[in-house]
Amino acid sequence: MSFAKNLRCRECGRLYPLDPIYVCEFCFGPLEVMYDYEGLRRHLTRERIEQGPLTIWRYADLLPAQGEPVDIGAGFTPLLEARNLGRALGLRRLYLKNDCVNPTWSFKDRVVSVAATKSREFGFDTLACASTGNLANSVAAHAARAGLRALVFVPADLEVGKMLGSAVYGPVLVAVRGSYDDVNRLCSELAEKYRWAFVNINVRPYYAEGSKTLGYEVCEQLGWRVPDHCIVPAASGSLFTKIYKGIKELAWLGLVEWRQPRMSVAQALGCSPIIEAWERNSFDIRPQRPRTIAKSLAIGNPADGYYALKVLAETGGYGVAVSDEEVVEGMKLLAETEGIFAETAGGVVVAALRRLVQQGRIDPDETVVAFITGAGLKTAEAVQDALNEPVLVEPSIASFEEAMAQRSGALPTARG
Ligand SMILES: Cc1ncc(COP(=O)(O)O)c(C=O)c1O
Numbered sequence: 001m002s003f004a005k006n007l008r009c010r011e012c013g014r015l016y017p018l019d020p021i022y023v024c025e026f027c028f029g030p031l032e033v034m035y036d037y038e039g040l041r042r043h044l045t046r047e048r049i050e051q052g053p054l055t056i057w058r059y060a061d062l063l064p065a066q067g068e069p070v071d072i073g074a075g076f077t078p079l080l081e082a083r084n085l086g087r088a089l090g091l092r093r094l095y096l097k098n099d100c101v102n103p104t105w106s107f108k109d110r111v112v113s114v115a116a117t118k119s120r121e122f123g124f125d126t127l128a129c130a131s132t133g134n135l136a137n138s139v140a141a142h143a144a145r146a147g148l149r150a151l152v153f154v155p156a157d158l159e160v161g162k163m164l165g166s167a168v169y170g171p172v173l174v175a176v177r178g179s180y181d182d183v184n185r186l187c188s189e190l191a192e193k194y195r196w197a198f199v200n201i202n203v204r205p206y207y208a209e210g211s212k213t214l215g216y217e218v219c220e221q222l223g224w225r226v227p228d229h230c231i232v233p234a235a236s237g238s239l240f241t242k243i244y245k246g247i248k249e250l251a252w253l254g255l256v257e258w259r260q261p262r263m264s265v266a267q268a269l270g271c272s273p274i275i276e277a278w279e280r281n282s283f284d285i286r287p288q289r290p291r292t293i294a295k296s297l298a299i300g301n302p303a304d305g306y307y308a309l310k311v312l313a314e315t316g317g318y319g320v321a322v323s324d325e326e327v328v329e330g331m332k333l334l335a336e337t338e339g340i341f342a343e344t345a346g347g348v349v350v351a352a353l354r355r356l357v358q359q360g361r362i363d364p365d366e367t368v369v370a371f372i373t374g375a376g377l378k379t380a381e382a383v384q385d386a387l388n389e390p391v392l393v394e395p396s397i398a399s400f401e402e403a404m405a406q407r408s409g410a411l412p413t414a415r416g
C-alpha cells in the first residue's frame, strides 16, 4: 500500500494532489512525491520488506503507485562484493550493484515499472518517453506487458543494440534527427498537445521515485547498513539524487542507522555539464553539446543537474569526468576482473572510481558501492575494436596447436 500523500514543489514547497502534473504553477519548480512518513514509521519494518517479492515492489509502501504493478521483474539485482576489481584498484570493501540484469538490461526498468503502473492508474492509454536509449527499451517492454500503446523517441544516431532493444517490443520507435536535448524539446511540446503519459516529462515525479529502490536495496543487501561512498553515473542527474533520497528515507524511518554517505557522480568528459559546474563551485549548469561514446549519459542540459550539485555539496561527494578511452578501459577492466559486461555508463563509473582512488579520495577501507546501470551488448560498438580477435582454426589439433603457438609462442600443456 502506497503512503504517497502529495506532490510538493521542490522550490517553494507548495503542495499539490497526486495528479499527472510535474511543474509548480507558481514558480515553475519541479514537483516531487511526498509521503506520510509518520504513518510509514508506524507501519513499515525490515521484516515486512523482507517478506515482499524479489523486485522493486517489495518497497511498494515507499513508491507512489497504488494499482496492480506493471511488473516484468525489475529490481532486487545482485550486490556483488568485487574482490578482484577491488584488488586491482586498491579497495578492500568494494561492491558492485549490478543493474545490468534487469528485464531490459538497465536500471530504467525500475523507473518505468513505477511510471507505467501510475500511468495506467491515471487512465492513460499511451506510454511515451524521450530517451537516450535505455529508457526507450524499458518503456516499450513495459507498455507491451501493460497492454498500452508505446511511442518512444530517441536520437537517430543511437547504437544498433539500443534501437533493436526497443523495436523488438513493437512500439512506434521515432528516431529524431538531433541530440537528446532536441528529442526532449520535441517531446515536451508533444506532451502539451497530446494526452500521453511521457514517463520522464508529465509523469516524471512518479517515474523518478523508482530510482530510490537502488538506495533501498543497497542498504538492505549490506545488512541494513548505509555505505560510506556511492559512485553513480549521471545524465539528467535524477538517478543520483534519488539514490540519496532512498538512503535518507530509510534512516528517517529508523530502518537503518544514519551515517552520512559520500555521493560522487561520474560523467563522460564529452558530456559533463554537472561535473563542469561542480569544478567551478557553481550551481549553474552551462548546457553542453554532447560528444562521447557514452550515449546513454549524453544529456547536455540535465533537468536535475542543479539538484545533483546540491547532493554533491551536502554529502562532500566528488565529480569525475572521464575520457572515452578511459570508458573503454573501464568496461574492459570490469569485464576482465568481475565477469560483468556493462555498457558505456558502467565504463564511466569504473573509470571514475579508478580516478578517485588514484587521487587519494577514497580510503581503502571505505565501503564503496559502484552502480553499474546497464548491460554491454547494447553498446558493443564501444569495445569491439579494443578486444582480441578470435583464434581462427581448421577443425584439427594440428591447426589449433599451430595457431596457439603463433599467438603466444608456447603450446598449451598436453594432458597426461
Ligand atoms: C545506463 C544508464 N545509466 C545511468 C543513466 C543516468 O540516468 P539519469 O538521467 O537519471 O541521470 C542513464 C540514463 O539514461 C542510463 O541509461
Ligand SMILES: [Zn+2]
Binding pocket: 009, 010, 011, 012, 013, 014, 024, 025, 026, 027, 028, 029
Ligand atoms: Zn513552486
